[in-house]
Amino acid sequence: MTAAADVISAAMKTGKTLPLSWADALESARLLQSPETAAELEELRESLAEAKRANSELKSQLTGASAAVEYGIRMPDGDVIDASLDRADTVSRLRRYRDSWPGACLMSRPVAHGPWTEVAS
Structure with a gap:
């Protein structure tokens, strides 16, 4: 709960006072997701980062081809x-x-x- 309160407080300090703005801030902080969904999202981000590294490595190998x-x-x-x-x-x-x-x-x-x-x- 403290994390959610901190996110809402930070949103209010930037002038976001509508509940929809708070919900958006909570979603951005990934506090509205289930732990399983958050873990899956993190795994997908890691997979994407790994794929980007591999792609970059292949491109560098083909430089000058x-x-x-x-x-x-x-x-x-x-x-x-x-x-x-x-x-x-x-x-x-x-x-x-x-x-x-x-x-x-x-x-x-x-x-x-x-x-x-x-x-x-």
Whole structure:
């Protein structure tokens, strides 16, 4: 109860005199939540912070990564086959495929390569 009284007192000192303002202050202080909900919220915040750290670490590992373009051939059924970094070779194969599948077409996608990292074997 003392915590709730302190929150309401602090709200009143900032000019918040309406009960709705007090309820908002109590909610902000997480005093209107059950202990289970408060614990779950804290766990979610910790998980989010951990995910942000991992994301930041991955981004820093990819800094300076070189970008390449990979080429492939999309067949009439939508599958992309024969992925290669060599455009001329892929175009050559595409011409042969078009003899049997006129709807085949050249596709490309960016590929990012980060630095190599040694791992335990």
